[in-house]
Amino acid sequence: MTTTLLETVRRYADMNADATGIARTPVPGLGLVRATAPSGLQHSISRPLVCLVVQGAKQVTMGPDSLAFSAGDSLLITADVPTVSQITRASVAAPYLSLVLQLDPSVIADLDTDMRAGGGHDHAPVRVEPTEAEVTDAALRLMRLLDRPAAVPVLQGQLVREMHYWLLMGRHGAAIRRLGWPDGHARRIARAVALLRADLRQRLSVGQLADAAGMSPSSFHRHFRAVTSLSPLQFQKQLRLIEARRLMQAEAASASSAAFAVGYESVQQFTREYGRLFGLPPVRDTEAARDRAAA
Structure with missing residues (x-):
């Protein structure tokens, strides 16, 4: 990882990171993460992304x-x-610093057509590899663009596209390519996941989700678990609990208001399921997070 990229990411993150350590940028899907101490366990259900660690x-x-x-x-x-x-x-x-870019399936599909590349067979949904020099260079130029706000709307698209290109050409290529297949299982399941994310309070049947994915209910249930490792019900439950935890820790919401905000009708059920996932009941977990932040 070049010193120049480290310095560029650190400068932007130092100036723009919020209280949670997230520095948003004007480039859609691009953000930075900064932390000045080791963290506790962080649960998430991330959208497809690449994370470049620079420190x-x-x-x-x-x-x-x-x-x-x-x-x-x-x-x-x-x-x-x-x-x-x-x-x-x-x-x-020496803070922890990383650059995070959400992957765009439409860009991947477009590039894959232009490249006429093969499909590959590597299906692991989470992987780590050394960052290629071409990806690092494209990331640096994307970061430097942020110093020229007037140029961002004009040039961001081609620089994001270039990063996707070098990722497709590199060690991650086979796995990323599957995201661009319009009729692939990953894209179909992603449509159902988008429906779940759109409103955490709504009740959706497997049939409704299967329709969104263009699958039969039995096929959808099988492929949903294969892609996400969870059933649709388990997936929605984790989405709700993770968002409730964010509301309590980042926005000081009470346990009951957070529970109702994400679709729970019973605070007791919320407390029980929250403890199973995070290891502590809501109030104690929030207090522990505040203690870590104050340390």
């Missing part, structure tokens, strides 16, 4: 698989899968 180290777990990665590595997530992550190396003098 520090992190660990990500999906099911029984655990991946450790650090500066010079890139993490790829090619499906909406539940992960548990933890920043393992960070300090005030």
Whole structure:
């Protein structure tokens, strides 16, 4: 990882990171993460993305698989899968810093047609590889673009497209390519996931989700679990609990208001399921998070 990219990411993150360590950018789908101390366990269901670590180290777990990665590595997530992550190396003098870009299936499909590339057979939805020099260079030019706000609307599209191109040409290529297949299982399941994300409070049957994916209910249920590792009901439950946790920790919402905001009708049920996922009941988990932030 070049020192220049590290310096560029650090400068932007130092100036723009919010209280949670997230620095948003005017480029859709591009953000930075900054942390000055190791973190607790962070549960999420991420959209397909690539994460380039420029300083520090992190660990990500999906099911029984655990991946450790650090500066010079890139993490790829090619499906909406539940992960548990933890920043393992960070300090005030040397913060954890990463650049995160959400992958765009339409760009991938367009590039794949132009490249006339093969499909590949590597299906692991979460993986870590060293970051190629071409990806690092494209990321640096994308970051430098942020210093010229007037040029962002004109040039962002081609630079994001270039990053996708080099990712497709690199070690992650076979896995990323599947995201661009319009009739592939990943894209079909993604349509159902988008429906679940659109309103966490709505009740959706497997039949409705299967219709969105263009599958029969039995085929949908099987492929949904194969792609995400969860059933549709388990997936929605984790989405709700993760959002409720964010509301309590980032927006100081009470446990009951967070529960109702994400679609729970019973606070007791919410508390029980929250504890199963995060290891602590809502109030104690929120207090622990505040203690870590104050330390």
